[in-house]
Amino acid sequence: MKLTVNGVECQVASDWENENLLMVLREHLGLPGTRFSCGIGQCGACVVHVDGAPISSCLIPVADVAGKNILTIEGLADENGTLHPLQQAWIDESVPQCGYCQSGQIMQALALLKETPDPDDSDINRAMNGNLCRCGTYDRIKKSIKRAAVVMQVLD
Amino acid sequence: MVQLNRRKFLFATGWVAGGATLLYTLRNHALAVAPTIIIPDEESGAAWVQIQPDGSCRMFFPRIDMGQNANTGLAQIVAEELNLKVEEIDAVAPNTSDVPPLAVTAGSMSLTAFSRPIATAAATLREHLRERAALKLSQPIAATLDEVGGFRTANNRRVHYADLVDAATTLVEFDESKPAPTLYTFDSKRTKRQVGHSVKPLGIRELVTGAPVYTADIPFDGVLFGRAVLPPVRNASIASLNTSGVSAVKGFIKLVQEGDFVGVVCKTPSAVDAAMAQIDVTWHLQEPLNQNEIDRLVDVDAKMAEGDLEHILQDQAHRIDADWAIDLRFDVQVQTHAAQEPRAAVARFNDKGAKHKLEIWTGNQDPWGMKRFAAMDTGLAEDEVVIYPQRLGGGFGGREHYEVERDAVRLARAVKQTVKVQWTRKDEFTASRSRPASAHRLRIAADEAGNLTDWWHGYVSGHVVLARERLPSWLLSVARLGEDMGVVKGGVSPYNAPHQRVECSDVDLPIDLGVWRSLNGAPAIFAIESAMDELAIQQRLDPVDFKIKQMAEAHPRLQHCLERVRSISAKQALPLGEGYGRGFASGIYEGRCFVAISADVYVDPETEQIKVLHMCCAQDVGMAVNPGQLRAQIESNLVWSIGMALFERFEVADNDIQSSNFDNYAIVRMSDMPSLDIEVIDRSEIAPTGAGETALIAGPPAIANAIRNASGFRPLSLPISFSDIR
Numbered sequence: 112m113k114l115t116v117n118g119v120e121c122q123v124a125s126d127w128e129n130e131n132l133l134m135v136l137r138e139h140l141g142l143p144g145t146r147f148s149c150g151i152g153q154c155g156a157c158v159v160h161v162d163g164a165p166i167s168s169c170l171i172p173v174a175d176v177a178g179k180n181i182l183t184i185e186g187l188a189d190e191n192g193t194l195h196p197l198q199q200a201w202i203d204e205s206v207p208q209c210g211y212c213q214s215g216q217i218m219q220a221l222a223l224l225k226e227t228p229d230p231d232d233s234d235i236n237r238a239m240n241g242n243l244c245r246c247g248t249y250d251r252i253k254k255s256i257k258r259a260a261v262v263m264q265v266l267d
Numbered sequence: 268m269v270q271l272n273r274r275k276f277l278f279a280t281g282w283v284a285g286g287a288t289l290l291y292t293l294r295n296h297a298l299a300v301a302p303t304i305i306i307p308d309e310e311s312g313a314a315w316v317q318i319q320p321d322g323s324c325r326m327f328f329p330r331i332d333m334g335q336n337a338n339t340g341l342a343q344i345v346a347e348e349l350n351l352k353v354e355e356i357d358a359v360a361p362n363t364s365d366v367p368p369l370a371v372t373a374g375s376m377s378l379t380a381f382s383r384p385i386a387t388a389a390a391t392l393r394e395h396l397r398e399r400a401a402l403k404l405s406q407p408i409a410a411t412l413d414e415v416g417g418f419r420t421a422n423n424r425r426v427h428y429a430d431l432v433d434a435a436t437t438l439v440e441f442d443e444s445k446p447a448p449t450l451y452t453f454d455s456k457r458t459k460r461q462v463g464h465s466v467k468p469l470g471i472r473e474l475v476t477g478a479p480v481y482t483a484d485i486p487f488d489g490v491l492f493g494r495a496v497l498p499p500v501r502n503a504s505i506a507s508l509n510t511s512g513v514s515a516v517k518g519f520i521k522l523v524q525e526g527d528f529v530g531v532v533c534k535t536p537s538a539v540d541a542a543m544a545q546i547d548v549t550w551h552l553q554e555p556l557n558q559n560e561i562d563r564l565v566d567v568d569a570k571m572a573e574g575d576l577e578h579i580l581q582d583q584a585h586r587i588d589a590d591w592a593i594d595l596r597f598d599v600q601v602q603t604h605a606a607q608e609p610r611a612a613v614a615r616f617n618d619k620g621a622k623h624k625l626e627i628w629t630g631n632q633d634p635w636g637m638k639r640f641a642a643m644d645t646g647l648a649e650d651e652v653v654i655y656p657q658r659l660g661g662g663f664g665g666r667e668h669y670e671v672e673r674d675a676v677r678l679a680r681a682v683k684q685t686v687k688v689q690w691t692r693k694d695e696f697t698a699s700r701s702r703p704a705s706a707h708r709l710r711i712a713a714d715e716a717g718n719l720t721d722w723w724h725g726y727v728s729g730h731v732v733l734a735r736e737r738l739p740s741w742l743l744s745v746a747r748l749g750e751d752m753g754v755v756k757g758g759v760s761p762y763n764a765p766h767q768r769v770e771c772s773d774v775d776l777p778i779d780l781g782v783w784r785s786l787n788g789a790p791a792i793f794a795i796e797s798a799m800d801e802l803a804i805q806q807r808l809d810p811v812d813f814k815i816k817q818m819a820e821a822h823p824r825l826q827h828c829l830e831r832v833r834s835i836s837a838k839q840a841l842p843l844g845e846g847y848g849r850g851f852a853s854g855i856y857e858g859r860c861f862v863a864i865s866a867d868v869y870v871d872p873e874t875e876q877i878k879v880l881h882m883c884c885a886q887d888v889g890m891a892v893n894p895g896q897l898r899a900q901i902e903s904n905l906v907w908s909i910g911m912a913l914f915e916r917f918e919v920a921d922n923d924i925q926s927s928n929f930d931n932y933a934i935v936r937m938s939d940m941p942s943l944d945i946e947v948i949d950r951s952e953i954a955p956t957g958a959g960e961t962a963l964i965a966g967p968p969a970i971a972n973a974i975r976n977a978s979g980f981r982p983l984s985l986p987i988s989f990s991d992i993r
Contacts, residue, residue, distance in 0.1 A: 126518070127535060134536040138492075143484035144477015146660070148607050149692045153929040156607060184477030198475040205467055205895055208903060209334030210474035211607040211660030217475065236938040243929060245607045245661050246334050247906025248899070249940045 112177045116140060117186025123173060132176055133157045133168035136183060144184040144214050148243075155242030158215040158222075159183045165222035184214040187221070196266065197221055200259035201252075208246035216242050220256050228267075229260055315366065316345055316389050318396065322416060322429030324349055325357045329369050329385075330377045331632055332360075333659035333666075335900060335959050336468040337377030340892040341385050344452045346461040348389035349428075350413050353466050363638045363654040364623070371633035371667055373782065375860070375957030378892060382452065382955055387441065390448035395439045399431045453890075455952040463951065465895025470658075482630045482657040483611040483689045490613065491520060492539045493678035493686045495530030496548055497698045499923050501736040501779050503550040505529070512545035523681040530674060532682045556777045556922045561601065564774050567706040567727045568596065576725050576770035578750045580758045585768035589712035589721035593802050596708050597794040598984040601729075601776075601917035602910075603701040603926065604783060605934055608660020611689035614675035624651040627676065630659035632667045640669035641676055664782035665699045668737070693927045700737070700781025701917055703729025707794035711764075717806040719764035719817050724795065727772045728754045728787055734780035747773075753782060757791030757964060761855055762799065763819035778919060784904075785960040788856050789911060789967055793985060796852035796968035801981055810972065811851050822855065824887045828863035828948065829853050831885035835944050836865035839881055846870045847880075848977025852968035860961040861887040861948075864905070866969040867941070870977045875989045879909050879941040879970060889956040891949035900958040901945050908966020910935045916986050 112123040116136070127139045136142045136159070145168055148156035152167035159168045160182040187195040194202070197217050207213045216239070223230055223238035230238070235253050244252070317325045326345050328338040338358065346353040370380070400418035401411040403426050411418050417427040452462050473480050498504075505527050513522050513531060518538030523530045531542040554560065563569075570576060612629040624647055631637050634654040642649040659666055671688055679686040690698070705728035712721035731753025733746050751773040758769050803813040811833050815826050832851065841849050846869055853863035867881040882905050888897050914933040918925035926932040971982040980992040 129517070130535055130537045137483070138536060141486060142477075143479045143481075143486075146481070146608070147483070147689065148609065148660075149929050151692070151928055151930070154607070184475075188476055194472075194475070201475040202467065202471050205465075205471065205899065207334075207468070207471060207474040208336070208899060209607060209659060209661040211481065213474055214477045239937040241936075243607065243934060243936065245605055245663075245934060247903040247935060249906065249935075249937045250902055250943055251899075253937070253940070 112174065114173070114176060114179065114181055116142065116181045117183060128174055130173055131169055132159070132171045132173045132181070135173045136168065136181070142183055142185050146211055146214055148211065153241075154212070154215075155219055156212045156215040158218040158242070160218060160222065163225070165219055182218075184218060187217070195221075196259040196262040197224070197255070200255040200262070203258060204251045204255040206248050206251040206255055208248055212242065212244045216244065216252055220252070220259070223256065224260055224263060228264055230256065316385075316392055318392065318428050318432050320429065320432050320434050322427050322432065323357055324351055324355060325359060327359045327361045327366060329381055331372040331630070331634065331656055331659060331662070332470070333372070333630070333632070333662035335377065336893070336896045337372075337381075339466060339469045339896065340378050340955070341381055342469060343461040343464070343466055343892055344382055344386050345389040347451050347459055348386055349393050350415050350417075350460075353461055353469070355416075358469060360656060362656065363634050364650070368635035371636060372662070373632055373664060373667065375857070375959040375961065377957065378955035379859070379957045382890075382892070383450070386450045386452040387448070390450050391441050392439055394448045396428060396431050400426050403431065453954075462890070462892050463894070463949070466893055468896065480658045481608055481611070481660050482613060482628050483687065485613065485628055485657070487613060487685050487687070490685045490687050491532050491534065491682060492536050493530055493532040493674065493688050494539050494543055494690070495528060495674040495678070495688070496543070496546055497690075497694050498527070498550050499556060499697060500552060500777065503552050506549045506551040509547040510545065513542050516542045516545060521682050523678055525677065528677060530678050532678050532686055552777070552922055554777045557920050558918075560777050561704050561919070564776055565704050565706045565727045565729065567708045567725055570727050570772055571708060571725045576727070577772040578755065579768070579770050580750075580755055581767050581769040583767045584765060585723065586721055586766050587723075589710070589723075589766065591710045591721070592713050592805060593709065593711040593798050595798055595801065595981070596706065596983060597797060598706050599704060599790040599793060600985060601701050601704045601778065601919075602783060602915045603696060603917045603932070604661070604663045604665035604699045605695070605929070605932060606659070606661025606663060606665060609690040609692055609695045610666060610671045611687065612672045612675035613685060613687045614672070614679035615685040616679055616683065623653040625676065626653050626655065627672055628655045628657055629672050630657040630666065631672065632659070632662050632664075636667065637669055637672050641672060644669065644673060644676060645680065663784045664786070667782065668700070670698065692929070696926045696928065696932065697924045698779065700734060700779045702783030702786075703731060703734075703776055703780045705729070705787065705790045707791065709794050709798040711798055711802055713802065713806065717808055717813070719762055721766040722760065722762065722764040722768070724758065724760070724769045725771065726758070726791065726794070727774060728790070729776035729780045730754065730773045731780060731782060731786050733773065735775050736779055737781060753786040756786045757788035757795075757854070757856070760795045761822045761825055762814070762817040763821060778924070784907060785856065785963045788854070788960065788964040792852070792854040792964040793968045793971065796854065796965065797971050797981070800850065800852070800968070800972040800975065804975070814851075814853065822861075824861040825853055825855055825863070828861050828885040828887055831946055831948065832863040832865050832883050835883040835885060835946055836867075838944065839867075841867055842869070842880075846872065846977055848973045848975070850969045850972025850974070850976050852965040852972060854964040856961045856964050857957075859889070860956045860958065862961045862965050864908070864962060864965040864969040866966070866973040868970060868973040868977055870974060870989070870992060877913055877974060877987065877989055879913070879939070881942045881944070882966070882969070883944040884962055885946045885948060886958065886962060887948040887950060887956070888958050889953040890951045891947050892955055894947050894949065897947050897958050898945050901947070901962045902943060904960065904962030905943060905966055906935050906940070907963050908970065909939060909941070911963070911985060912967040912970040913986050913988075
């Protein structure tokens with residue numbers, strides 16, 4: 112079975128074909144930036160993009176995404192290490208506390224900005240409400256999304 | 268290379284202290300079963316700072332990082348003392364063999380306990396280097412002035428640290444007979460370059476790029492996956508067990524059963540899930556596990572009817588028959604940690620000849636405790652065990668015990684291979700030692716002018732620090748002769764009354780209990796601040812004026828917080844109309860942290876919801892080492908306040924834990940967020956007070972008081988739901 116992850120074609124060994132996408136990424140393909148938290152698609156920590164759409168990778172059997180394009184947090188910065196505007200905004204606003212949910216938050220925010228390049232508070236609430244942060248960094252996440260939106264519109 | 272440390276034992280290995288943890292050996296053994304409580308002093312290895320031959324600075328980070336970013340603050344202190352930038356400090360996270368034992372990371376103590384030893388260490392090193400610089404520059408020491416990353420003469424001849432240090436290792440010892448070096452950090456007249464600035468948390472780039480920073484992220488060749496069955500309560504024993512389907516699971520390797528410990532090891536994570544699903548276990552409980560039982564055990568009125576409670580915290584001319592203006596019962600339900608990372612551990616046993624026979628990677632607030640417990644569990648000597656501490660995806664007091672580490676150790680030992688264990692979300696809810704339920708009876712009497720005459724607060728709480736299964740029973744029975752330090756937190760109010768009594772009982776509950784952010788601080792202060800608010804309303808007095816007056820000038824720092832939050836909250840008018848309310852509350856945590864909070868709420872009859880619209884907070888933090896990170900901690904505590912006041916309820920029923928995931932234990936979400944206005948009150952002349960738990964003591968009563976203001980309903984039980992409001 113093959114997947115394309117962050118633009119690289121990856122082979123999934125047969126022992127791992129019964130796993131969910133999250134565990135294949137983390138334990139088989141060496142991409143642990145996508146985190147396991149609730150296991151039932153209730154918290155958003157494991158959000159990745161499959162063919163451009165955000166999805167909870169803990170819920171998806173890897174077999175269901177064979178041949179598809181997967182984007183994970185490790186694929187956001189460019190090859191020179193320049194961070195994506197969302198990642199940079201997360202640093203500029205000093206968002207992370209424990210940090211565990213932030214990969215999923217950033218991937219969900221990326222999906223929001225693709226659909227809604229200039230989101231208001233209610234757009235952000237709607238899009239981000241499934242992404243839990245026990246440390247309570249929501250206020251800074253909201254500010255970071257708005258900050259990144261400005262940068263991305265300029266870059267466009 | 269020049270480094271500062273307390274004893275020459277570091278010499279042998281450069282970084283490594285080996286097994287020679289001389290100073291603490293005795294204390295260590297005396298407390299082998301308790302959390303590590305060693306607090307650093309000027310001589311301890313906690314204050315370990317090094318200037319390397321290239322002039323760069325290394326320090327080890329003495330705290331476990333779990334989001335509080337205390338190490339960043341400590342690095343700022345080292346940078347201030349050594350005239351460096353914090354980004355120039357190379358930070359090293361020590362393992363348990365690198366340095367002597369360090370206290371469990373808990374209790375908002377990191378900056379309070381470590382700031383002065385760390386500053387002293389770095390300043391001692393600086394002054395040693397100044398002596399070298401004076402020689403090199405042929406100047407008196409007094410004419411050898413500070414310069415960025417080194418020293419200079421009055422006419423600007425410079426030496427960098429690199430010019431003063433060579434490859435030979437020199438240990439500088441803190442010499443008590445010499446005058447103490449000037450601590451720049453604590454010099455309130457100094458214009459500081461590092462301390463007091465909102466430096467970005469060190470390691471933040473790793474967190475936004477998905478770098479491997481948590482235990483389960485570390486790659487291991489050939490690692491196997493395992494998990495153990497967790498009982499609903501730790502004192503349960505297995506009543507029946509059927510594992511017959513396990514061996515048919517594809518990828519299954521081994522079933523491990525040792526007494527009441529049952530676990531599996533498999534090739535892949537999904538095989539573990541499948542194998543665990545094949546284990547059918549029932550438990551024998553020692554007492555019924557349901558909400559009625561919890562309510563019965565903390566029933567403060569029933570206990571007070573029997574006579575004095577177990578511990579008298581304050582007793583001053585107490586009168587039982589005063590003319591009580593306030594006589595209210597407050598109840599607080601069980602809450603749990605629900606950290607975003609389900610805890611994980613990796614264990615590996617090594618062959619003879621290896622430096623350590625057992626290696627454990629784990630994110631735990633008490634790595635040195637883990638080393639002792641693993642040694643006891645396996646029969647190994649303590650110096651044969653090493654813990655590699657990892658970042659925690661949230662701690663909040665819930666990660667101090669040898670639990671997931673035990674699972675990994677026992678499974679790894681059984682299969683003689685490296686085993687990774689990560690709890691499921693359900694495991695986290697089942698086995699995180701939650702904050703107990705408590706019930707409070709609060710009676711206040713006042714004279715005609717409205718001044719307090721009598722104060723009587725009795726409360727019953729489940730155990731916290733001395734909860735069952737936190738210590739072995741032989742030690743627990745001795746320890747429980749005294750008060751449970753977690754239960755007494757927050758009990759004594761800041762208000763003055765000639766007649767006062769505060770008493771409490773700490774009891775066992777049928778669930779496992781432990782330390783949770785602010786311990787009993789938030790529940791007790793919810794009761795105190797709600798009762799005072801109600802009395803102010805009864806007296807037709809402004810609650811803030813009333814509270815300040817009843818402190819009788821005994822708490823000027825708290826009074827200042829209240830005055831500040833009143834004026835901050837006045838910047839934004841409460842919306843006009845039915846259902847809007849504003850409430851205030853304040854409190855002192857650990858005698859050293861001062862906070863006041865306002866909350867604006869809307870009680871919406873149409874959606875039947877209570878919405879927190881706006882919160883203001885003024886917090887006196889002592890020296891604000893990193894205002895941005897202090898603000899972050901306050902934000903976090905305000906969010907937890909909303910959860911505690913309105914959402915979080917840990918459910919038990921039918922002899923089992925019912926809360927199992929985020930779909931049946933609600934925590935605050937993005938759409939629940941109010942706007943925030945926070946003021947960090949910096950008192951640079953006072954040591955940092957810590958901020959990890961403080962604002963949580965005043966947030967819930969501020970919200971409750973706002974609901975009272977909005978609706979006329981006095982919330983008596985947390986969490987508050989719309990249906991409570993009649």
